[in-house]
Amino acid sequence: MTKTKTKEEVIRGVPISQGIAIGCLAFFTHDEEVVPEIMVPLEETLQEVLRYERALTRTKQDIKRLKKQLEIDRSQEAAAILETHLQILEDPMIKIEIPQQITRLGKNADFIFQTFLKQYTKRFNEIKDPFFRERGRDLLDISRRVLGHLRKSSRSTLLSMPQGSIICSFEIAASDVAEADPKKIGALITDTGGATSHAAIVAKAKGIPYVANVHCDLLEKALNTTVIVDGRSGDIILFPTASTLAKYKLAQKQLEALYKDLEMSCGFKTETYDGYEMKLSANIEMVSEIDLIHQYG
Amino acid sequence: MKLIEKIRVQNALGLHTRPATAIVRLLQNVKSEVTFTHKRETINAKSILSILMLAARKNAAITISVEGEDAEETMAKLIEAFNAKFGE
Numbered sequence: 001m002t003k004t005k006t007k008e009e010v011i012r013g014v015p016i017s018q019g020i021a022i023g024c025l026a027f028f029t030h031d032e033e034v035v036p037e038i039m040v041p042l043e044e045t046l047q048e049v050l051r052y053e054r055a056l057t058r059t060k061q062d063i064k065r066l067k068k069q070l071e072i073d074r075s076q077e078a079a080a081i082l083e084t085h086l087q088i089l090e091d092p093m094i095k096i097e098i099p100q101q102i103t104r105l106g107k108n109a110d111f112i113f114q115t116f117l118k119q120y121t122k123r124f125n126e127i128k129d130p131f132f133r134e135r136g137r138d139l140l141d142i143s144r145r146v147l148g149h150l151r152k153s154s155r156s157t158l159l160s161m162p163q164g165s166i167i168c169s170f171e172i173a174a175s176d177v178a179e180a181d182p183k184k185i186g187a188l189i190t191d192t193g194g195a196t197s198h199a200a201i202v203a204k205a206k207g208i209p210y211v212a213n214v215h216c217d218l219l220e221k222a223l224n225t226t227v228i229v230d231g232r233s234g235d236i237i238l239f240p241t242a243s244t245l246a247k248y249k250l251a252q253k254q255l256e257a258l259y260k261d262l263e264m265s266c267g268f269k270t271e272t273y274d275g276y277e278m279k280l281s282a283n284i285e286m287v288s289e290i291d292l293i294h295q296y297g
Numbered sequence: 298m299k300l301i302e303k304i305r306v307q308n309a310l311g312l313h314t315r316p317a318t319a320i321v322r323l324l325q326n327v328k329s330e331v332t333f334t335h336k337r338e339t340i341n342a343k344s345i346l347s348i349l350m351l352a353a354r355k356n357a358a359i360t361i362s363v364e365g366e367d368a369e370e371t372m373a374k375l376i377e378a379f380n381a382k383f384g385e
Binding site: 080081083084087088090091092093094120123124127128129131132133135136138139198 | 310311313314315317318321322341343344345346347349350352354
């Protein structure tokens with residue numbers, strides 16, 4: 001029986017986070033459950049509200065844990081995104097109005113919460129400005145966690161993906177990327193998302209190569225095969241030839257060596273070869289980034 | 298006491314997640330009712346989701362209304378925070 005040789009194919013997306021990854025292609029999706037509407041007798045609504053509040057508390061604990069890890073890794077901008085998630089959980093609509101609706105309507109927390117989510121996701125999607133429209137993803141991100149705790153269902157996470165996976169997904173949430181172990185996840189590829197998305201910010205902070213604006217359908221044929229993701233150009237190479245693989249493995253080693261050299265030179269004086277000392281400035285957005293400036297010289 | 302003041306958003310990216318987070322944190326222990334009005338839409342300024350849905354860009358005119366026992370102090374803090382671009 002002859003083996004059909006598949007031709008090398010290059011798909012170009014939008015480069016979001018630099019780096020090169022070579023790994024096995026896997027697909028990641030969130031299981032969107034249909035939440036049933038259940039009537040809750042008046043005498044049980046208090047218990048239902050308490051159940052909802054426990055789900056909120058557990059979600060906050062998840063986010064705080066992820067935020068702390070990002071702070072330890074000195075990813076301040078990524079940590080700030082999770083701080084916003086914590087504030088969303090304190091929003092009066094989530095903290096006060098939903099419990100009031102559970103009591104008033106006598107329905108299960110999951111259904112009330114999902115109804116709220118659909119309503120507000122629709123409102124965000126109606127915002128004409130794409131930058132602000134994108135902020136609705138933070139609500140979706142947190143909501144999956146809250147519903148996961150309410151439903152006690154096992155939430156799909158990047159933690160369950162095999163080591164060295166190149167992950168392809170229609171979209172990816174910031175907290176999913178925050179949870180990802182860069183040693184396990186080689187790279188991210190998504191249909192949606194851009195450089196200003198919170199997932200992009202977290203991916204860059206964690207050094208995970210990321211390419212967006214790629215129809216994941218086009219990659220289905222390469223499932224469980226080796227692919228190359230070049231976060232510098234946005235190229236995704238399916239069925240790479242031996243020479244392409246060798247070329248990218250070399251490029252990977254060169255990039256790693258370059259980053260190591262740059263890290264080592266952090267503490268050096270900023271001076272030219274002939275000893276002329278220069279002043280090096282950094283452009284920062286937040287006061288908290290001062291630590292990073294000192295860390296990287 | 299009720300205080301009303303108009304201010305413009307100075308942040309390059311408008312009232313996005315970082316300034317919105319700063320606003321709700323500033324108003325966390327405030328007793329007064331605080332609203333923002335932008336393009337005829339009035340929202341509860343203690344709700345981060347509502348602030349984000351305002352989609353207020355740079356130079357957007359926001360009418361701040363503060364009503365309650367700590368209105369003066371709250372308004373002063375808000376104006377200062379807006380003028381300081383929320384630390385950006």
